[in-house]
Amino acid sequence: MSPTQGVIGEAWELYKRHWQHLLSIAFIVYAITSLVGLLLVATLSWFGAILAAIISLVAYFWVQGALITAVDDIRDGRADLSIGETFQRVRPRLGSIIVGGILLGLAIAVGLLLLIIPGLFALTWWSMVIPVIVLEGRSAGDAFGRSRDLVRGYAWNVFGIIILTFLILIAFEIVLSIVLSPVADWLQSFVSDVITGTIATPFAIAAWSILYFRLRDAKAAAPDAAPAEPPPSEPPTAEPPATEPPPASPPPPSSPQPPSEPPAQ
Numbered sequence: 001m002s003p004t005q006g007v008i009g010e011a012w013e014l015y016k017r018h019w020q021h022l023l024s025i026a027f028i029v030y031a032i033t034s035l036v037g038l039l040l041v042a043t044l045s046w047f048g049a050i051l052a053a054i055i056s057l058v059a060y061f062w063v064q065g066a067l068i069t070a071v072d073d074i075r076d077g078r079a080d081l082s083i084g085e086t087f088q089r090v091r092p093r094l095g096s097i098i099v100g101g102i103l104l105g106l107a108i109a110v111g112l113l114l115l116i117i118p119g120l121f122a123l124t125w126w127s128m129v130i131p132v133i134v135l136e137g138r139s140a141g142d143a144f145g146r147s148r149d150l151v152r153g154y155a156w157n158v159f160g161i162i163i164l165t166f167l168i169l170i171a172f173e174i175v176l177s178i179v180l181s182p183v184a185d186w187l188q189s190f191v192s193d194v195i196t197g198t199i200a201t202p203f204a205i206a207a208w209s210i211l212y213f214r215l216r217d218a219k220a221a222a223p224d225a226a227p228a229e230p231p232p233s234e235p236p237t238a239e240p241p242a243t244e245p246p247p248a249s250p251p252p253p254s255s256p257q258p259p260s261e262p263p264a265q
Contacts (some may be wrong), residue, residue, distance in 0.1 A: 029063040120159065124155050129147045
């Protein structure tokens with residue numbers, strides 16, 4: 001069975017069982033970030049918009065790391081970490097998460113500009129970069145290679161899960177925009193960011209985190225080397241060590257010859 005089978009269903013079951021914990025983590029970040037961004041734009045105009053974008057970027061990666069950590073925590077059926085402890089556990093890796101996320105976004109954006117196909121490859125191959133950084137503690141550079149190793153052999157299935165997750169997010173945003181269409185634009189944007197980030201983002205992160213766990217376990221179970229050859233049915237007989245022949249015995253001493261007679265005078 002493919003390790004990617006049933007990922008969306010497992011993510012939904014996890015989401016239903018622990019929605020209060022997951023939504024609380026996301027709501028804190030998205031509500032504060034959206035409110036601060038709204039105030040910055042209202043008071044500082046374009047400079048405030050730049051500051052709000054930077055704050056939103058950092059907050060997005062932080063909440064993504066926190067949700068991945070939370071999913072890892074609740075896989076055993078209960079939340080052992082509080083919300084504060086979850087964010088504290090991610091904080092030492094926040095720099096690597098931001099660097100890896102920005103590099104991943106640039107790679108996907110450049111790939112999409114190059115006839116779209118390279119961007120889809122980048123999205124698939126490096127989809128596990130953030131989970132690898134958060135859960136394995138790797139650097140941003142190492143995480144790209146590790147993500148490629150995890151996805152290898154399951155690329156089409158991983159791509160399908162990512163696209164399905166994005167379609168669910170898009171459908172949620174469309175429905176929400178229709179519901180909020182009567183309100184003012186600024187209020188619609190504020191409410192939409194908070195609700196989408198709070199409700200939809202935890203499900204997407206749960207699906208991608210479970211996908212990481214499935215791929216990691218599948219790679220760990222796969223044999224890394226060829227099986228050893230079976231032992232021979234009979235133990236080989238050892239050959240006796242070669243012995244040198246004994247040295248030849250010296251020839252017997254020759255008997256002395258009698259002296260020859262002197263010649264006749």
